[in-house]
Amino acid sequence: MTSSIVSVSKETRVFPPPGEFxxxxxxxxxxxxxxxxxxxxxxxxxFWGEQAAELFWFDAPKxxxxxxxxxxxxxxxxxxxxxxxxxxxxxxxxxxxxxxLIWEGEPGEVRRVSYAELLRETCRCADALRKLGIAAGxxxxxxxxxxxxxxxxxxxxxxxxxxxSVIFGGFASDAVRDRVNDAGAKLIITQDGxxxxxxIVPLWDNVEHALRSCPSVExxxxxxxxxxxxxxxxxxxxxxxxxxATASSQLEAVPLPAEHPLFILYTxxxxxxxxxxxxxxxxxxxxxxxxxxxxxxxxxxDIYWCTADIxxxxxxxxxxxxxxxxxxxVLMYEGAPNHPDVDRLWEMxxxxxxxxxxxxxxxxxxxxxxxxxxxxxxxxxSLRLLGSVGExxxxxxxxxxxxxxGGGRCPIVDxxxxxxxxxxxxxxxxxxxxxxxxxxxxxxFGIVPxxxxxxxxxxxxxxxxxxxxxxxxxxxxxxVWGDDERFRETYFSRFPGKxxxxxGARRDPDGYFWVMGRVxxxxxxxxxxxxxxxxxxxxxxxxxxxxxxxVGRPDELKGxxxxxxxxxxxxxxxxxxxxxxxxxxxxxEIGKFARPDxxxxxxxxxxxxxxKIMRRLLGExxxxxxxxxxxxxxxxxxxxxxxxxxxx
Ligand code: WTA
Numbered sequence: 001m002t003s004s005i006v007s008v009s010k011e012t013r014v015f016p017p018p019g020e021f022x023x024x025x026x027x028x029x030x031x032x033x034x035x036x037x038x039x040x041x042x043x044x045x046x047f048w049g050e051q052a053a054e055l056f057w058f059d060a061p062k063x064x065x066x067x068x069x070x071x072x073x074x075x076x077x078x079x080x081x082x083x084x085x086x087x088x089x090x091x092x093x094x095x096x097x098x099x100x101l102i103w104e105g106e107p108g109e110v111r112r113v114s115y116a117e118l119l120r121e122t123c124r125c126a127d128a129l130r131k132l133g134i135a136a137g138x139x140x141x142x143x144x145x146x147x148x149x150x151x152x153x154x155x156x157x158x159x160x161x162x163x164x165s166v167i168f169g170g171f172a173s174d175a176v177r178d179r180v181n182d183a184g185a186k187l188i189i190t191q192d193g194x195x196x197x198x199x200i201v202p203l204w205d206n207v208e209h210a211l212r213s214c215p216s217v218e219x220x221x222x223x224x225x226x227x228x229x230x231x232x233x234x235x236x237x238x239x240x241x242x243x244x245a246t247a248s249s250q251l252e253a254v255p256l257p258a259e260h261p262l263f264i265l266y267t268x269x270x271x272x273x274x275x276x277x278x279x280x281x282x283x284x285x286x287x288x289x290x291x292x293x294x295x296x297x298x299x300x301x302d303i304y305w306c307t308a309d310i311x312x313x314x315x316x317x318x319x320x321x322x323x324x325x326x327x328x329x330v331l332m333y334e335g336a337p338n339h340p341d342v343d344r345l346w347e348m349x350x351x352x353x354x355x356x357x358x359x360x361x362x363x364x365x366x367x368x369x370x371x372x373x374x375x376x377x378x379x380x381x382s383l384r385l386l387g388s389v390g391e392x393x394x395x396x397x398x399x400x401x402x403x404x405x406g407g408g409r410c411p412i413v414d415x416x417x418x419x420x421x422x423x424x425x426x427x428x429x430x431x432x433x434x435x436x437x438x439x440x441x442x443x444x445f446g447i448v449p450x451x452x453x454x455x456x457x458x459x460x461x462x463x464x465x466x467x468x469x470x471x472x473x474x475x476x477x478x479x480v481w482g483d484d485e486r487f488r489e490t491y492f493s494r495f496p497g498k499x500x501x502x503x504g505a506r507r508d509p510d511g512y513f514w515v516m517g518r519v520x521x522x523x524x525x526x527x528x529x530x531x532x533x534x535x536x537x538x539x540x541x542x543x544x545x546x547x548x549x550x551v552g553r554p555d556e557l558k559g560x561x562x563x564x565x566x567x568x569x570x571x572x573x574x575x576x577x578x579x580x581x582x583x584x585x586x587x588x589e590i591g592k593f594a595r596p597d598x599x600x601x602x603x604x605x606x607x608x609x610x611x612k613i614m615r616r617l618l619g620e621x622x623x624x625x626x627x628x629x630x631x632x633x634x635x636x637x638x639x640x641x642x643x644x645x646x647x648x
Contacts, residue, residue: 005464005522005529007506008590009438009514009537011395015402016434017411021384025297025431033432033442040445041471047446048474051290052078052282055085055325058255061282065472070492070499072472074283075258082262082285083126083159084253086324087119099329102303102352103148106195106335113148115327118155120249125149125156127247132187132219132238136161136254139185139264141217143167143176143203145194146334149223149240150310151320153189157263158281161256165264165276168311169194169203170609177210179266182276183481184216189240193226197336204230258282264481265313267419268608275490276481277313277419285325287423287475291444292322295413295427296356297385305331306358306387307345312610313419314389317475318358322423337363343374350378357405358387358415362611364397369546369569372404380405385430387413390611392515394537398437416440416515418501420491422475425449426513438537439512446473451507456495459506464516464531467505468498504531521615523552524559525593532615535596538589539564542582544572549605550596551619561597563622565605574601598622604639 022028027036040047045064052061052075062077090098096116103111113121134140140162144150150166157164165183167176180188190207193200204222208230211217222232223240232239262281266274292298296318304323308314323330331352337345345367349357367375386406388398393414402412411430417423426449428434428441435441443449448470451459459465476499480487494500504516516522516531523530532550539548547567552560566582568574579599587595606614617640 005504005506005516005519005531007462007464007514007516007534008530008594009534010589011436011438013395014434014436015411017431018409021411022431024299025429026294027429027432030432030434033429037443037445041448044446044471048074048286052286055285055289056080056089061258067472069497070488072283072476072478073259074280074472074474075286078258078282079255080258080282080285081159081253081256082281082321082325083122083155085285085289086155086158086321087115087122088253089325090115090327091119095327098327100324101148101151101330101332103332104334104348104352105147106198106333106339111148118148118152121148121152121244122155122159123249123251124244124247125152126159127251128221128243129156129162129187130160130251131247132221132243134160134162134187136256136260137163138187139163139165139183141165141167141176141180141183141185141188143169143171143188143190143207144223144310145169145191145196145201145203145225146309146332147191147194147223147225148332151332154263154310154316154320155324159251159253161254161260163261163263165266166311166316167266168309168609169201170309170311171206173206173209176206177213179274179276180210180214180217182266182274183264185214186216186218188217188220189223190220191223191225192230193228195226195335197339200226200228202228256281259478261478263316265316265419267313275483275486277477278479278481279422279475280478283474283476284422285321287473288317288322289325291424292318292326292328294429295415295424295444296358296387297430298323298326298328298356300327302328302355303331303353303382304328304356304358305333305349305352305354307333307337307363308358308360308389309610313422314358317423337366338370341374342370343377346375346378346380349380349383353382355382356385356387357383358389360390360611361388361393361397362391362607362613364388364393364401365540365547367405368397368400369567371570375404380407383407383410385413386410387415389415389417391613392517392533392537393438394533394540395437396537396541402437411435414438414440416513420477421469421473422477425469425473436512439508439514441512443513446471449513450498451505451513452495452498461509462506464504464506464529466494466519467501467503467513467515468495469501470498523550523562525552525562528593530594535562535564535586535590535594538586539566539582541589542585544568544578545582546570547605549613549615549618551615551622553619553622555597562594563598563600563618564596565600565602565618567602567605602639603642604636606636606639
């Protein structure tokens, strides 16, 4: 086996920031970015001290950064409160009437919540939590849909120093139980049910079932949203409106030490039990604030929409904390993108005059599959900036996003980061850095990414390797909840003293980073270690293909043989001729050695609930095994059954 990962990408297109965009941007040239970046690396304490000073502290930080790998401490001696910075600070500055949230329910109702109102409701929720016995350091699970009360619940926890753990509303009862128990949560905030594609997701039923084996939970607070019948236990369960009715709308924010835990968010490794990634108050706050400001180039008149769910880190950092501490106006949507029809999002962009739109490649590929006519029906001219996160975006999807959604005029910020990093780590600052389709371009301020070989030496330009981060950054995870050893082992043992991301990547001669996906998603064909994402990207560039996943299966001759799972665009028939054409296409684009040995057609691919393709499952299918590992994160279990039956 050779030590590096071979990159086969041939992407060469470059899109400089449009002149008009750059002229009005917060960072308007590559020189300006480079100067700020250099400063952030040469004088991290000076740079981050200034960033922290843009926010409110009860006591100013004394030591900016302490680094004793793998332990980092930021802004020591400082006390602050993230809810204060998201709410009180703006109201005190006279912006209380400004709209914080424009919320749209799936059935269509629209609710506008001003900063003053969000502050009052957050105080009332925080006071209600206190009255239910919650104090600083206690864990509170939030298992809700995309409603304003979910944001209020998060901010209420932050206000009193309770540690929230948001569990995505799509998880089933067992997943809730495991996460509640791992965190030792005292209280669960939930809903009777959540709307999803016109149906009710029975959140309360799942909680009630989980509660049979969650001894740490003392109370639940239940919001009525859908009106489906539920039975509450008096003494244990209380309705949201009752709990808040007698609570105070003026509760002072508690000054918290910078390193006070802010939240735990469980992230599923492909194997093993989920890890409770823990973030703390001061560093996370500064990271979320500064990245939102510069990467999304936020201006006062923006209407900002991130389509993530608050159950994922993207929702934490870029629906709630980053935008609100920047005083943004955030559009929040409760439901599915294809309800009542596949043009729902485009219709909403036109109606709310959205200016910044941030979504995931998996969603973009679905939009492509549904057809261009849907976005083309709507006036998307209010958009000025697009974003992508969650997976490598294949260049064809990037181009479609740029042309069809962005009208050829909007820069795209392809943002690379992780639950563990808390905030965006690499992305083109849209007024400063030229984009290349499929590259997250250059590091954000203060971030030092490197590409390493197996032996820890630095890879040459364009040589694929392991992506690590060398210096600490404020919003990095501090530990895995309750398991310091797992934290060290997972992130700091592969390359001692350096944070290992688990991703493979290369850096091109311009210094641009190209993330190739998880290193577990690497195949070794005849001595070439290939990132599967690049082969997938070539497949998706074929006009018949909507989505593709490539995995390896053991092969005596080649080490691994390539198996491609392909979903065709609507209306395309899965014939042998198409199969042959696709195999030829890959040979022509990458080389004969990358020609898939087998191509299987599928109506859908197995994905996690955050939209990542579960290649591990496909790998097991490709080798003819029954899937073994954890499938609790699988979005739609029927997809798996269909794939199993569909051997060629
Ligand atoms: C992948 C989501 C390429 C990557 C914020 C990372 C990406 C994992 C990108 C983290 C991107 C995310 N380009 N790959 N722009 N963004 N990834 O924890 O493999 O849900 O390690 O955080 O998603 O996923 P997570």
